[in-house]
Amino acid sequence: MSENILSVKNLVIHYETxxxxxxxxxxxxxxxxxxxxxxxxxxxxxxxxxxxxxxMGLLPTRVGHVIQGSIELDGENLLEKSPxxxxxxxxxxxxxxFQDPMTALNPVKTVGDQxxxxxxxxxxxxxxxxxxxAQKMLAMVGIVPERYKDYPHQFSGGMxxxxxxxxxxxxxxxxxxxxxxTTALDVTIQAQILDMMRKLQKEHNTSMILITxxxxxxxxxxDHCAVMYAGELVEYGTVEDIFDNPxxxxxxxxxxxxxSLDKDVDRLHVxxxxxxxxxxxxxxxxxxxxxxxxxxxxxxxxxxxIVDLGNGHLVKCLKYKxxxxxx
Amino acid sequence: xxxxxxKRILYLIPILIGVSAIIFALKTVTPGDPARxxxxxxxxxxxxxxxxxxxxxxxxxxxxxxxYVGGIVTRGxxxxxxxxxxxxxxxxxxxxxxxxxxxLGAVMxxxxxxxxxxxxxxLKKYTWIDSVVLVISMFFQSVPExxxxxxxxxxxxxxxxxxxxxxxxxxQGYIMPMLCIGxxxxxxxxxxxxxxxxxxxxxxxxxxxxxxxxxxKNITYHHALRNAMIPVAQxxxxxxxxxxxxxxxxxxxxxxxGVGKYIVDAITQxxxxxxxxxxxxxxxxxxxxxxxxxxSFVLIDPRLKTTIISGGAKKMPKKMKAA
Numbered sequence: 176m177s178e179n180i181l182s183v184k185n186l187v188i189h190y191e192t193x194x195x196x197x198x199x200x201x202x203x204x205x206x207x208x209x210x211x212x213x214x215x216x217x218x219x220x221x222x223x224x225x226x227x228x229x230x231m232g233l234l235p236t237r238v239g240h241v242i243q244g245s246i247e248l249d250g251e252n253l254l255e256k257s258p259x260x261x262x263x264x265x266x267x268x269x270x271x272x273f274q275d276p277m278t279a280l281n282p283v284k285t286v287g288d289q290x291x292x293x294x295x296x297x298x299x300x301x302x303x304x305x306x307x308x309a310q311k312m313l314a315m316v317g318i319v320p321e322r323y324k325d326y327p328h329q330f331s332g333g334m335x336x337x338x339x340x341x342x343x344x345x346x347x348x349x350x351x352x353x354x355x356x357t358t359a360l361d362v363t364i365q366a367q368i369l370d371m372m373r374k375l376q377k378e379h380n381t382s383m384i385l386i387t388x389x390x391x392x393x394x395x396x397x398d399h400c401a402v403m404y405a406g407e408l409v410e411y412g413t414v415e416d417i418f419d420n421p422x423x424x425x426x427x428x429x430x431x432x433x434x435s436l437d438k439d440v441d442r443l444h445v446x447x448x449x450x451x452x453x454x455x456x457x458x459x460x461x462x463x464x465x466x467x468x469x470x471x472x473x474x475x476x477x478x479x480x481i482v483d484l485g486n487g488h489l490v491k492c493l494k495y496k497x498x499x500x501x502x
Numbered sequence: 503x504x505x506x507x508x509k510r511i512l513y514l515i516p517i518l519i520g521v522s523a524i525i526f527a528l529k530t531v532t533p534g535d536p537a538r539x540x541x542x543x544x545x546x547x548x549x550x551x552x553x554x555x556x557x558x559x560x561x562x563x564x565x566x567x568x569x570y571v572g573g574i575v576t577r578g579x580x581x582x583x584x585x586x587x588x589x590x591x592x593x594x595x596x597x598x599x600x601x602x603x604x605x606l607g608a609v610m611x612x613x614x615x616x617x618x619x620x621x622x623x624x625l626k627k628y629t630w631i632d633s634v635v636l637v638i639s640m641f642f643q644s645v646p647e648x649x650x651x652x653x654x655x656x657x658x659x660x661x662x663x664x665x666x667x668x669x670x671x672x673x674q675g676y677i678m679p680m681l682c683i684g685x686x687x688x689x690x691x692x693x694x695x696x697x698x699x700x701x702x703x704x705x706x707x708x709x710x711x712x713x714x715x716x717x718x719k720n721i722t723y724h725h726a727l728r729n730a731m732i733p734v735a736q737x738x739x740x741x742x743x744x745x746x747x748x749x750x751x752x753x754x755x756x757x758x759x760g761v762g763k764y765i766v767d768a769i770t771q772x773x774x775x776x777x778x779x780x781x782x783x784x785x786x787x788x789x790x791x792x793x794x795x796x797x798s799f800v801l802i803d804p805r806l807k808t809t810i811i812s813g814g815a816k817k818m819p820k821k822m823k824a825a
Contacts, residue, residue, distance in 0.1 A: 233713065262716070271713045279710045280707055281707040281729070289710075
């Protein structure tokens with residue numbers, strides 16, 4: 176359980192158009208151990224999906240660029256691989272589950288063929304064997320194998336997401352990236368899908384990155400949690416660290432905005448302001464504009480570095496760099 | 503499925519009543535006397551009157567119309583040609599076959615070239631190839647068909663002697679009419695294919711296919727193309743209509759004995775049964791073709807199967823939840 180399966184170092188991703196450069200991911204680093212689940216939390220636009228697409232090598236062509244950094248899977252830098260080599264990695268070593276199951280499946284192909292497709296691509300097997308494998312996968316995600324020949328429109332949203340999961344797990348990947356897998360689903364279905372994902376993850380000892388903005392899901396599913404804000408990783412630690420002892424003002428503010436059953440409040444706490452525009456980041460700390468603990472130095476000093484509070488609980492805030500405050 | 507087909511055939515009735523009524527109405531307001539036309543200027547007034555009685559032209563228009571429709575419904579009789587006295591149907595059917603060959607060939611030429619160009623320009627979007635394709639297809643759309651026809655005759659027949667200028671006595675005679683009608687349709691197909699291809703390539707399921715590790719080539723041809731063909735197939739039906747319309751002019755230019763030329767001749771000769779019969783038969787064929795095209799969508803888009811088999815398009819929400 177100690178070996179790192181994925182190691183992202185100093186990753187910087189920009190979206191470049193003629194008009195502007197969007198700094199979507201700014202110098203993030205994190206590790207993922209084998210069999211663990213890392214929760215990637217943050218508001219819309221924080222760069223969670225961009226990070227995931229960067230790992231998959233699926234950034235929009237021409238626009239999305241990895242500026243620097245490395246993404247190592249099993250010690251191999253994915254960024255140095257050719258497109259052909261990356262195709263062998265995708266679907267086989269890393270799989271991804273996308274946000275909206277309604278549109279993630281090809282409407283003119285049977286669901287079974289769509290599962291068998293990934294098997295045929297990565298395993299040495301005949302079409303018939305791939306079909307059998309696909310039927311097994313259907314059964315595994317709780318769909319009767321007889322529905323192999325049905326089309327996506329004949330399934331409900333929750334069942335489509337099960338099929339998407341079946342596709343993602345068909346080749347038993349080492350790493351599964353789930354990008355808000357339950358956001359588009361009913362609350363009742365959400366729990367079912369999450370339960371199933373956790374069960375399958377445990378059975379296959381798959382490592383997983385779970386992207387979500389639902390802290391409840393993180394608490395339930397994850398081992399580690401990384402909080403992203405404006406393309407930066409502002410806090411990282413075990414789920415216990417982040418939940419019981421949040422340190423970054425942004426994480427603290429996120430917690431305050433969760434409705435609580437035992438406290439009677441008229442209004443929920445809101446993090447003031449809008450998500451910082453990643454094409455126009457403020458100098459210094461990118462959260463400074465919305466931070467209630469903002470000090471004099473926050474905008475003057477260059478972006479705060481990462482401080483280790485011990486036991487790998489990392490936080491990116493000047494509060495924890497006393498030497499800066501004293502200057 | 504059968505219910506759907508029957509329903510579509512029933513739609514024919516109001517369409518045909520509309521078409522025949524309009525042409526019949528035209529007949530009453532156009533100047534000139536068909537009886538005089540048939541008999542020539544030497545005939546006496548009595549002879550002309552006799553002919554008018556024989557043709558039923560002295561009856562009230564409504565009676566004429568009911569007789570005409572009755573003839574079609576009970577006997578399949580579209581009337582006799584004023585010019586030759588032959589039944590319209592026997593005159594039109596062989597011409598129909600000729601026109602059908604040309605139209606079919608033209609639509610195939612147009613669709614194949616258009617779809618190919620559309621795919622190319624979608625895959626090479628915003629490059630010079632894309633622009634060249636756009637200009638070429640726009641050119642053939644903007645230049646009237648008969649101009650293209652005349653240029654083709656000039657080059658291929660008069661200068662190079664490769665193809666006969668007119669007539670369809672040999673198979674080579676079909677080539678130029680097909681090319682002319684086909685080329686004018688290329689632009690439409692190119693544009694529809696390009697835009698729907700670009701739309702489809704941006705869909706989430708294409709990203710899913712990439713996430714599977716599928717190659718770009720397979721993504722284009724196995725995942726994107728079939729989805730992108732849905733709007734192209736939809737335009738096919740109306741395009742056949744355009745091709746038949748274009749055929750009317752081009753059959754005259756190329757001297758092809760098809761339905762188009764027959765109708766044009768019938769109009770100049772005030773051969774009303776010919777005009778009416780030709781128009782009605784084309785209307786029937788177009789409606790049937792559109793029906794066949796609609797049904798063939800099922801082969802491309804499985805989502806429609808449920809709609810068509812259950813027979814109620816209105817009952818079916820876009821995203822059907824079966825489970």
